[in-house]
Amino acid sequence: MAVTGDETDTDTGNSSDLTACQLRNTNSSLPQEMAGASAHSFMKTKDTVQKRELRLMKNREAARECRRKKKEYVKCLENRVAVLENQNKTLIEELRALKDIYRHKNE
DNA sequence: ATGCACCCGCGTCACCTGTA
DNA sequence: TACAGGTGACGCGGGTGCAT
Secondary structure (H helix, E strand, C coil): HHHHHHHHHHHHHHHHHCHHHHHHHHHCHHHHHHHHHHHHHHHHHHHHHHHHHHHHHHHHHHHHCCCCCHHHHHHHHHHHHHHHHHHHHHHHHHHHHHHHHHHHHHH
């Protein structure tokens, strides 16, 4: 919530344009940056951009892993459904056979 | 060949939850 | 309480099958 707000304030909306592209630009225009703004604020910006990129990279991988796990989970469920359907079929046949036996006994 | 609907995987954002 | 990781939701681009 507030936590993510802190991240997302810098991540989304206004600063969503601060991507690798901008990092590249700042790198190429280092001398002007130094002259214009303080070295401290420049480093801060650079650090912010790097942090964002790191977070995006981690989240990218997390999403990939999450999807992989989800697919695996769904496959597991489908297998289980198949097994249970087979069991059900077997039990229905067994029940039918037992009913037959019972009927013949009483005839 | 082309337009279209559908599916799939991806990247990103926003949010939630567990942990130090 | 700040932070990291997991995940649902969304939009996008590419692939595929199908009708025209």
